Amino acid sequence: MTNTVAIIQARMGSSRLPGKVLMPLGDRVVLARVTDAARTIPGVDDVWVATSDLSGDDAVATWCAENTVDCFRGSETDVLARFAGAAAQADAGIVLRITADCPFLDPAVAGQVLTLLRRTGAGYANNFDPRTWPDGLDCEAMRRDVLDAAAREATRDYDREHVTPYIRARRDRFRIESLVCPIPGLGTERWTLDTETDLDHLSAIADKLIDLPTPGFLDVLEVADKIDGTAHPTAGASHQTGVGDSSNEGRYATSQALLERAEKTIPLGSQTFSKSRIQYPENNAPLFLSHGEGGRVWDVDGNEYVDLVSGLLPIVLGYRDPDVDAALRRQLSAGITFSLATELEAELAERLVRQVPCAEMVRFGKNGSDATSAAARLARAATGRDRLLMCGYHGWQDWYIGATARHLGVPNAVRELSTMIPFNDLGIVEDHFRKDSDNIAALILEPASAEEPQPGYLEGLRELCTRHGVILIFDEVITGCRWSPGGAQAHYGVTPDLSSFGKAMGNGMPISAIVGRADIMTLMEDIFFSATFGGEALSLAAAIATLDKIEAHAVTDKLWAYGGDLKQAAEARIERAGLAGVIRLRGAAPWAILAFADRGDTTGAAIKTLFLQEMLNAGVLVNASHNVSYAHNAADRDLVLSAYDRALTSVSDALSKGDLLARIAGKPIEPVFSVRKSA
Numbered sequence: 001m002t003n004t005v006a007i008i009q010a011r012m013g014s015s016r017l018p019g020k021v022l023m024p025l026g027d028r029v030v031l032a033r034v035t036d037a038a039r040t041i042p043g044v045d046d047v048w049v050a051t052s053d054l055s056g057d058d059a060v061a062t063w064c065a066e067n068t069v070d071c072f073r074g075s076e077t078d079v080l081a082r083f084a085g086a087a088a089q090a091d092a093g094i095v096l097r098i099t100a101d102c103p104f105l106d107p108a109v110a111g112q113v114l115t116l117l118r119r120t121g122a123g124y125a126n127n128f129d130p131r132t133w134p135d136g137l138d139c140e141a142m143r144r145d146v147l148d149a150a151a152r153e154a155t156r157d158y159d160r161e162h163v164t165p166y167i168r169a170r171r172d173r174f175r176i177e178s179l180v181c182p183i184p185g186l187g188t189e190r191w192t193l194d195t196e197t198d199l200d201h202l203s204a205i206a207d208k209l210i211d212l213p214t215p216g217f218l219d220v221l222e223v224a225d226k227i228d229g230t231a232h233p234t235a236g237a238s239h240q241t242g243v244g245d246s247s248n249e250g251r252y253a254t255s256q257a258l259l260e261r262a263e264k265t266i267p268l269g270s271q272t273f274s275k276s277r278i279q280y281p282e283n284n285a286p287l288f289l290s291h292g293e294g295g296r297v298w299d300v301d302g303n304e305y306v307d308l309v310s311g312l313l314p315i316v317l318g319y320r321d322p323d324v325d326a327a328l329r330r331q332l333s334a335g336i337t338f339s340l341a342t343e344l345e346a347e348l349a350e351r352l353v354r355q356v357p358c359a360e361m362v363r364f365g366k367n368g369s370d371a372t373s374a375a376a377r378l379a380r381a382a383t384g385r386d387r388l389l390m391c392g393y394h395g396w397q398d399w400y401i402g403a404t405a406r407h408l409g410v411p412n413a414v415r416e417l418s419t420m421i422p423f424n425d426l427g428i429v430e431d432h433f434r435k436d437s438d439n440i441a442a443l444i445l446e447p448a449s450a451e452e453p454q455p456g457y458l459e460g461l462r463e464l465c466t467r468h469g470v471i472l473i474f475d476e477v478i479t480g481c482r483w484s485p486g487g488a489q490a491h492y493g494v495t496p497d498l499s500s501f502g503k504a505m506g507n508g509m510p511i512s513a514i515v516g517r518a519d520i521m522t523l524m525e526d527i528f529f530s531a532t533f534g535g536e537a538l539s540l541a542a543a544i545a546t547l548d549k550i551e552a553h554a555v556t557d558k559l560w561a562y563g564g565d566l567k568q569a570a571e572a573r574i575e576r577a578g579l580a581g582v583i584r585l586r587g588a589a590p591w592a593i594l595a596f597a598d599r600g601d602t603t604g605a606a607i608k609t610l611f612l613q614e615m616l617n618a619g620v621l622v623n624a625s626h627n628v629s630y631a632h633n634a635a636d637r638d639l640v641l642s643a644y645d646r647a648l649t650s651v652s653d654a655l656s657k658g659d660l661l662a663r664i665a666g667k668p669i670e671p672v673f674s675v676r677k678s679a
């Protein structure tokens with residue numbers, strides 16, 4: 001018989017509540033409650049405590065000795081090694097990992113996690129990913145060989161400290177199962193012991209359950225809702241109390257400290273408006289990430305998220321895609337930047353020419369702005385005209401940004417040459433061309449964004465541009481590699497003269513491309529588009545691997561299917577919450593864009609702020625859109641949708657009570673500027 005051992009992780013050091021594991025809670029200390037519960041888990045043969053070898057944890061070891069609980073001592077920080085050591089000493093075949101801050105651990109639920117592991121033959125199972133059970137019932141079952149593999153292989157401090165992220169990030173290698181709570185809506189309950197407030201609340205619950213030595217989660221649920229007079233540290237309570245709810249206390253402490261440090265040397269503390277503090281709820285959001293894996297990222301406080309930002313859309317395959325990473329490693333061993341061109345440039349250019357309808361020739365840049373700016377200059381050179389019509393977002397350079405509200409520093413002479421036009425309105429384009437086509441070099445637009453093109457719109461632009469000698473540029477920095485391997489132009493069947501690609505081309509490596517008609521592109525021989533890192537080889541290698549995989553795995557089809565399903569399921573929830581006119585998901589499935597309208601006196605910006613605050617708290621990193629990737633999976637979908645439930649409940653409750661502003665920590669988020677408007 002396989003020896004199944006529950007190992008309880010316990011230590012005295014806790015920054016928020018030192019000594020909590022030996023504090024009294026009801027009729028026993030916390031650790032006694034957890035060991036009592038662990039001993040009654042069906043299928044558990046043995047219970048051990050794993051604590052550190054620091055002298056501060058002698059008290060835990062002494063308590064174990066006095067209460068005849070086996071105790072293993074190991075590294076304070078390398079908790080993974082500590083667990084593996086405890087499992088070896090206990091001769092475990094299966095390990096059930098429990099933490100000592102869960103005084104209401106439910107033995108029946110933990111037993112179900114074990115059963116799930118055994119029945120399915122999985123290597124690892126838990127009940128918190130996605131979060132459907134109350135926080136405080138968490139446990140993880142794993143086969144000993146899986147734990148040992150992680151202990152041998154994991155190298156990152158984060159993986160070693162948190163024991164199982166290394167396993168959970170390897171779904172392709174270890175079969176992973178999760179136990180879903182049969183009662184919907186409990187994922188926002190929180191019964192863990194982290195702060196004084198938690199202690200008060202959990203003590204009140206324990207006092208009411210004094211007759212039950214190991215209460216089940218339904219017992220706890222029943223009394224938790226009835227307790228008055230103590231703060232209720234659940235997400236549910238945050239709907240009522242709003243700012244400063246204890247569930248959120250300290251969640252982003254490291255991010256906040258890092259922001260303070262970064263802002264001393266970096267304006268806004270960020271390289272990109274869209275990643276900066278002004279685009280997230282003030283004092284209530286993660287601002288710094290430490291790593292990513294698949295469809296998930298972790299912030300510097302150790303919080304895990306399903307990432308719907310995807311690096312502002314470069315991450316199309318997922319973080320640390322094994323094929324792209326392998327290509328990077330291979331190239332790294334040959335070199336990064338060389339003194340002359342490499343063969344990789346021709347290889348990638350040939351690939352784009354094969355894939356993208358308008359591409360006859362290609363040049364590479366690093367950011368999308370390089371490619372769009374090259375397109376604008378080429379169009380001016382090809383036509384001998386100066387004016388540009390623009391629709392959408394095209395980057396940070398003067399010729400574009402001068403036409404937006406963020407034009408500080410752009411000379412008026414440049415601004416006057418650029419005109420923004422609305423999307424899906426052929427009449428306006430016709431007017432401009434009729435009045436001034438002799439001066440208009442190009443029309444540059446995103447072929448799809450907050451709206452898809454109406455039937456005939458792109459075809460109409462094509463015809464008008466040809467008739468008036470205006471260069472038609474599709475800015476496919478986002479749609480390229482998302483709509484289809486040949487971009488939106490292949491998807492909608494309309495071929496522009498020039499096109500810009502970027503973002504997802506290198507799955508996170510900095511690379512962009514201007515592609516287009518050979519007669520225009522050859523002007524590049526005289527145009528100054530020339531930069532040190534234009535042929536940097538790591539990014540070229542990553543782009544070739546990314547495009548290979550997008551094609552071989554039908555990645556864009558998956559983005560349409562997965563993104564469409566997620567969009568539909570979210571829209572159904574928005575509708576059910578009575579928020580259909582207030583929160584909308586616009587545009588196409590691979591990049592569904594969130595839009596927030598005013599409701600009464602409450603602005604869309606304020607509603608967005610509360611929505612983001614709740615989504616972030618529920619473990620979903622989202623800002624303006626669903627930027628789905630090939631790595632996003634069913635568990636990610638479930639987590640996003642349960643976060644939607646939480647966020648929508650909060651927004652609709654706030655709107656009906658009229659107290660939305662009181663629930664957000666700072667000022668409502670204002671857009672950097674708004675460009676993706678439709679006609």
Ligand SMILES: Cc1ncc(COP(=O)(O)O)c(C=O)c1O
Nearest residue numbers: 367368369393394395475477478
């Ligand atoms: C459609 C579009 N074009 C151009 C750009 C500019 O790209 P980059 O930020 O890489 O310079 C962006 C960036 O968001 C974009 O979305």
